[in-house]
Structure formats: structure tokens, C-alpha cells
Amino acid sequence: MQTEQGEFPAEFAFADEDVGRLTVQAGARAGAGVLGVTGGAEWEAPGGEYTLALSGLLGPSDLGLIAAATRYGLLGEGSRVQLYAAYEPWRVSAAPLRAGVEAEWVAGPGRLTAAVRGGSGGIGGQVRYLVTLEPPPKRPPEKQPFGPWASQVCKHLVSLPGGFSRPKLASWG
Numbered sequence: 001m002q003t004e005q006g007e008f009p010a011e012f013a014f015a016d017e018d019v020g021r022l023t024v025q026a027g028a029r030a031g032a033g034v035l036g037v038t039g040g041a042e043w044e045a046p047g048g049e050y051t052l053a054l055s056g057l058l059g060p061s062d063l064g065l066i067a068a069a070t071r072y073g074l075l076g077e078g079s080r081v082q083l084y085a086a087y088e089p090w091r092v093s094a095a096p097l098r099a100g101v102e103a104e105w106v107a108g109p110g111r112l113t114a115a116v117r118g119g120s121g122g123i124g125g126q127v128r129y130l131v132t133l134e135p136p137p138k139r140p141p142e143k144q145p146f147g148p149w150a151s152q153v154c155k156h157l158v159s160l161p162g163g164f165s166r167p168k169l170a171s172w173g
Helices: 148-158
Strands: 021-031 034-044 050-058 063-072 080-087 097-107 110-119 122-130
Antiparallel strands (some): 021 034, 034 050, 050 063, 063 080
């Protein structure tokens, strides 16, 4: 959009709209049979309902690409469905060309995942159930204005037969 003075403003018309979030990454990879620079981008739609990602590797003798589309909430709250395709010719133990779909959703105290993958080496499936064993969240420490010894004394006084009552304050006036 051009102004009357012939200059282009720094903000464009769509700057006030939520256009999502773009994440860019770059790096390097070196290992058995692979050497190259990596890069990629992931775009998250406004509201976070889905993402589109593309990443790749470029090396002296290698070119690899991975593309993925992920939709959140399709199978219910907390669920995720992802379609992906990958071409990584340096892979020895996995098929260099592969594609798949993976679905994950909340099931009871854990998460259930089902996947179907295939490629130049055949087809396979996977089902797994993941339960995270987390300790209960820690409560913030209680305020102890007179130090930890005072709270210990109060605990002992409360546990005495007959209990512990607060002294009444005298009123002046």
C-alpha cells in the first residue's frame, strides 16, 4: 500500500489481523552417511488449531525433505492428528521414503496414540498408551513470620490434649 508521498508504510493492512505464528529453525547434521545444513519452517494457524511444517537437509551428496500437517482437537479436546511424508536417503535402518498418519488423544489418565506408517520398506502400525507418573504439585511454602521453629512449636501445642486456643486481646478504651 503506497501513501500519497510515494512511501511504503512500515505496517501493512494485515498487520492488525492475527495471521498465526511462524517458527524458523536452522542447524547442521553430521553422522554416519550424512553431512549437511538443515533448515525448516513451521506455521501455526491463528487459534492454534493446526500447523504446517517443512524442513530439509542439503549436503554435498544428500537432499532430504520432511513435510507435516497437524490438526489439533479433531478427535476431541486434547487430541492431535498428524500426516507426514519424509524423504531421507541416508537412512539405513529405516525406509528413506516414508509417509504416515498418527492420531493421539486423551484416554483416562494417559494418552493413546495410534499410527500407520509406510514407505519403500513396507507398512507398519503402532498403538501405545502413555501414562505420566508425576508427583503431585508442590504447595507453596506457608508464610512463617517467626521462622520454621515457630511453626514446629505451634504444631506441638495444637497436638496437646485439650488443644491450643488463641489468647484474647484486651481492648483499650
